[in-house]
Amino acid sequence: DSGVxxxxxxxxxxxxxxxxxxxxxxxxxxxxxxxQQSLDQGLQFLIQYYNGEERAxxxxxxRFSAQQFPDLHSELNLSSLELxxxxxxxxxxxxxxxxxxxxxxxxxxxxx
Amino acid sequence: ExxxxxxxxxxxxxxxxxxxLNCSYTVSGLRGLFWYRQDPGKGPEFLFTLYSAGEEKxxxxxxxxxxxxxSFLHITAPKPEDSATYLCAVLGNxxxxxxxxxxxxxxxxx
Numbered sequence: 001d002s003g004v005x006x007x008x009x010x011x012x013x014x015x016x017x018x019x020x021x022x023x024x025x026x027x028x029x030x031x032x033x034x035x036q037q038s039l040d041q042g043l044q045f046l047i048q049y050y051n052g053e054e055r056a057x058x059x060x061x062x063r064f065s066a067q068q069f070p071d072l073h074s075e076l077n078l079s080s081l082e083l084x085x086x087x088x089x090x091x092x093x094x095x096x097x098x099x100x101x102x103x104x105x106x107x108x109x110x111x112x
Numbered sequence: 113e114x115x116x117x118x119x120x121x122x123x124x125x126x127x128x129x130x131x132x133l134n135c136s137y138t139v140s141g142l143r144g145l146f147w148y149r150q151d152p153g154k155g156p157e158f159l160f161t162l163y164s165a166g167e168e169k170x171x172x173x174x175x176x177x178x179x180x181x182x183s184f185l186h187i188t189a190p191k192p193e194d195s196a197t198y199l200c201a202v203l204g205n206x207x208x209x210x211x212x213x214x215x216x217x218x219x220x221x222x
């Protein structure tokens with residue numbers, strides 16, 4: 001158990017809908033990262049927050065957004081969902097701005 | 113642009129048959145190289161961090177080594193429970209995000 005929690009574990013929704021994924025980092029970690037992992041692709045970095053502020057952006061679509069709250073938990077919002085958004089979404093956390101990241105169990109999103 | 117490749121793509125071993133996985137990288141100044149293990153449908157589990165060429169880390173049957181262009185994950189006398197996908201990632205001087213390789217899918221047969 002990494003200490004990173006993610007909810008929900010599974011999510012099934014229809015195209016065009018909007019969903020919110022939630023992540024709580026390990027105690028004491030200030031950075032939160034979001035990744036997408038599709039069947040035919042590796043881990044793709046989406047976005048990083050550090051102590052409430054956006055620090056780095058990867059291959060994140062404009063339909064996706066994220067935020068980190070004062071209690072350091074983070075939410076990833078996915079809107080206008082398409083079939084291709086079906087994937088595993090992982091959250092990771094680290095103590096500082098960089099360094100080893102500890103991953104949560106993931107949220108499996110299925111868009112039908 | 114930082115890049116990571118891993119070989120082989122898949123590896124099947126008999127229990128007790130030692131082998132090595134390769135991670136080759138191109139990065140503008142290496143701040144760290146990280147190895148993870150991922151079981152199907154689960155989040156990656158952190159294994160090792162290596163910072164400089166010549167460094168080695170060990171954990172049970174796993175040993176990670178680092179050169180200026182690649183890292184190896186040596187698996188000694190593997191057991192079926194070592195079956196998983198092994199991922200490596202690099203963190204370069206000009207990025208704050210990991211670049212992950214595609215992984216090596218290891219199967220250890222009893």
